[in-house]
Amino acid sequence: MTPRANGIWVIILSFLVAYLLEIVPFPEWAMHYRPAWVAMVLIYWVMAIPYRVGIATAWFAGAFLDILEGSLLGMNALTFALLAYITLSLHQRLRMFSALQQSGMILALVGLSMMLSYWIKIGLEESSEGSLLFLLGALSSAFIWPWLFVMLRHLRRGFDVH
Amino acid sequence: MFADRRYDYLDRFRFTVAYLSTPIYWVADIPTRVSLWIDDVFVSQRDLIEENAQLRQELLFAQRELQLLAGLASENSRLRDLQAASQxxxxxxxxxxxxxxxxxxxxxxxxxxxxxxxxxxxxxxxxxxxxxxxxxxxxxxxxxxxxxxxxxxxxxxxxxxxxxxxxxxxxxxxxxxxxxxxxxxxxxxxxxxxxxxxxxxxxxxxxxxxxxxxxxxxxxxxxxxxxxxxxxxxxxxxxxxxxxxxxDDEVISSVPVPDDFLGAGPGELPVTEEVSEPTVSTNSGNDIEAERDTVPDDNALLVRDADEQETDMPTAGQQSADTEAAVTDSVNTEGTETAVESAEADETVMPEEDGPGPGEDLP
Incomplete structure (x- = not known):
C-alpha cells in the first residue's frame, strides 16, 4: 500500500540538526526565545509524509530529546506523541493552509506542548513555578516556521523523500 | 516518566543512550571552542605582556597569602588536636x-x-x-x-x-x-x-x-x-x-560525631542539612510550628539524598549508642544524662545544637 521508503536519512539528518539547534547555548536574555526546533521538524514530517513519520517516531524523537536535555525521561516523548497525533488528524487541512495560517497553527501546537511539559514539570516538582515567559518560544517558532517549511519542502522534493 | 522518577533501572538505559547524545553536544560546542581558539590565536603581543604582568602580580599576592595560610593551617590542626575534633x-x-x-x-x-x-x-x-x-x-x-x-x-x-x-x-x-x-x-x-x-x-x-x-x-x-x-x-x-x-576517603569516614546525636534518641538519623534550624526553638509562637511543617517538603530532595548517602556511618554510631544503652539499661535515665553531658561538652563544636531537629517531620 505505502510506497517503498526513500531518503530516510534526510529525515534523520534534519532531526539531528534540530537537536543541535535545540541545545546550542543561548545568551541569558534570549533564553526564552529558543524555538522548538525538534517539534517543528517533527510537525513538518508528520504533515508531509504521515504514512512514514507518525506517533511512534514522535515518541522516540521525544525520548531522545529527554536524554539530551537531561529532563525526565518520557516528558518530551509524551508531548511529541500528542503533537504528532494532532498533526496527523489535521494534516490534510494543514497542507491547504497559507503560510500565515500555518504559523498560527504552529503557535498553538508548540504553545500547547510547552504548556504541557511545564505542567508536568510543576506537577512532579522537577522545576519551580515561574513566569510564563517561556511561551515566547512558541512565538519565535511560529515566526521561523515559514522559512523552515520552505527549506524542508525543498529538501523533501530534492531528495524525493517518501 | 513516573518510572524514571521513582526507580533506578531507567538510569542504565539513559546512560547507554547518552553515548549517542555525546557527539551532539560535542558538535554544539564547536562554535564556542572556535571563538575561544580565535581569541587565543589572534591576540596581540602587548596584550599578552600585560596579562603576564598581571598574572605575576596575582601570583605574588596568592603566594603571600599561601605563606600565611601555612601558618594558620598548622595552628588550626594543633587546636583541632587539642579538641580531638574531626578533620x-x-x-x-x-x-x-x-x-x-x-x-x-x-x-x-x-x-x-x-x-x-x-x-x-x-x-x-x-x-x-x-x-x-x-x-x-x-x-x-x-x-x-x-x-x-x-x-x-x-x-x-x-x-x-x-x-x-x-x-x-x-x-x-x-x-x-x-x-x-x-x-x-x-x-x-x-x-x-x-x-x-x-x-x-x-x-x-x-x-x-x-x-x-x-x-x-x-x-x-x-x-x-x-x-x-x-x-x-x-x-x-x-x-x-x-x-x-x-x-579523601579516610577523612570522610571520620567526619560524623555520633556523640552529639545520642541525645536525639535511637531510630532517628541526624539530619545535618537541617542543623541550622534549632534557631526555631529560640523563637516563640505557635505559627512557627506551622512553618516548620512545610520545611522538609521543600528540602525533601536534598535531605533525602543526604540521608541515603549517610546511612552507613550514622547507623554504625547508633548501634554503638544502642549497645551502650543496653549496658546501662537498668539506669536508663543516667545514660541519657551522660549523653546530654557529652553533648554539652561538645558545645564548642556545635553551639546551637538541640537534639531532635525538624528531621522527624520528614516524609
Whole structure:
C-alpha cells in the first residue's frame, strides 16, 4: 500500500540538526526565545509524509530529546506523541493552509506542548513555578516556521523523500 | 516518566543512550571552542605582556597569602588536636569545562565534559575559582549534569564566616539568579557584606569554601523570619572552567560525631542539612510550628539524598549508642544524662545544637 521508503536519512539528518539547534547555548536574555526546533521538524514530517513519520517516531524523537536535555525521561516523548497525533488528524487541512495560517497553527501546537511539559514539570516538582515567559518560544517558532517549511519542502522534493 | 522518577533501572538505559547524545553536544560546542581558539590565536603581543604582568602580580599576592595560610593551617590542626575534633573535608580537585547550559528556564543546570569514564560520581561538589558552584546530579558516560546552587530546588548548608552562624542557602525562586537564606530568625547576627562559607554539614560539600556574599537583610515584622538574600561568588554564567572535588576517603569516614546525636534518641538519623534550624526553638509562637511543617517538603530532595548517602556511618554510631544503652539499661535515665553531658561538652563544636531537629517531620 505505502510506497517503498526513500531518503530516510534526510529525515534523520534534519532531526539531528534540530537537536543541535535545540541545545546550542543561548545568551541569558534570549533564553526564552529558543524555538522548538525538534517539534517543528517533527510537525513538518508528520504533515508531509504521515504514512512514514507518525506517533511512534514522535515518541522516540521525544525520548531522545529527554536524554539530551537531561529532563525526565518520557516528558518530551509524551508531548511529541500528542503533537504528532494532532498533526496527523489535521494534516490534510494543514497542507491547504497559507503560510500565515500555518504559523498560527504552529503557535498553538508548540504553545500547547510547552504548556504541557511545564505542567508536568510543576506537577512532579522537577522545576519551580515561574513566569510564563517561556511561551515566547512558541512565538519565535511560529515566526521561523515559514522559512523552515520552505527549506524542508525543498529538501523533501530534492531528495524525493517518501 | 513516573518510572524514571521513582526507580533506578531507567538510569542504565539513559546512560547507554547518552553515548549517542555525546557527539551532539560535542558538535554544539564547536562554535564556542572556535571563538575561544580565535581569541587565543589572534591576540596581540602587548596584550599578552600585560596579562603576564598581571598574572605575576596575582601570583605574588596568592603566594603571600599561601605563606600565611601555612601558618594558620598548622595552628588550626594543633587546636583541632587539642579538641580531638574531626578533620575537615578538603580533598583534591580535577578540572572540567562547562559545555552546555540547560535550556529550561525553570532549572539551573549545566553540563560538564567529565563523566563516568573520568571518575565523576553523583553528589560530587563543583567549584570555580571564586566559590562553590553546585553538585553533580546525573552522571553520563563522558558528560555529567551539575545542579547549580542557585537552582530553587537546591539548598546549601552555609555558615557566616565572621561568627559561624549557620543557615541554609536556597536558590532563589525569582528569575534573577541568587540565594536566599531560609528560616533565619530576626535576631541572627547577619549583616550585609557577610561572607557565607560552606559549613560542610551536609557532607556533600567540602568545608569552608566561599559560597556567597550577603546583599540584603530585611527584617519584616509581619514575617517570622528575616528575609536575607545573597549573591553567589562563583561566576555562574561567565566561567567555563570548573573544578570537581575528590574527597579523601579516610577523612570522610571520620567526619560524623555520633556523640552529639545520642541525645536525639535511637531510630532517628541526624539530619545535618537541617542543623541550622534549632534557631526555631529560640523563637516563640505557635505559627512557627506551622512553618516548620512545610520545611522538609521543600528540602525533601536534598535531605533525602543526604540521608541515603549517610546511612552507613550514622547507623554504625547508633548501634554503638544502642549497645551502650543496653549496658546501662537498668539506669536508663543516667545514660541519657551522660549523653546530654557529652553533648554539652561538645558545645564548642556545635553551639546551637538541640537534639531532635525538624528531621522527624520528614516524609
Amino acid at each position: 575537615t573535608v578538603q580533598g583534591r580537585a580535577v578540572t572540567a569545562e562547562i559545555i552546555n547550559v540547560s535550556n529550561d528556564p525553570g532549572a539551573r543546570r549545566v553540563l560538564i565534559n567529565r563523566g563516568a569514564h573520568n571518575g565523576v560520581f553523583e553528589g560530587q561538589a563543583v567549584l570555580d575559582a571564586h566559590g562553590l558552584m553546585g553538585q553533580v546530579v546525573e552522571v553520563l558516560p563522558f558528560t555529567s549534569w551539575v545542579l547549580l546552587i542557585t537552582d530553587s530546588r537546591h539548598g546549601t548548608p552555609v555558615q557566616v564566616n565572621r561568627n559561624g552562624e549557620r543557615a541554609i542557602a536556597r536558590g532563589s525562586r525569582s528569575d534573577v539568579a541568587g540565594l536566599e537564606l531560609e528560616f533565619v530568625p530576626d535576631t541572627a547576627d547577619i549583616v550585609v557584606g557577610d561572607l557565607l562559607v560552606s559549613s560542610g554539614l551536609g557532607q556533600r560539600f567540602p568545608k569552608d569554601y566561599p559560597v556567597a556574599e550577603v546583599t540584603s537583610v530585611v527584617h519584616d515584622p509581619g514575617q517570622a523570619f528575616a528575609v536575607i538574600r545573597a549573591r553567589p561568588l562563583a561566576q555562574m554564567d561567565r566561567t567555563r572552567h570548573v573544578m570537581l572535588v575528590i574527597p
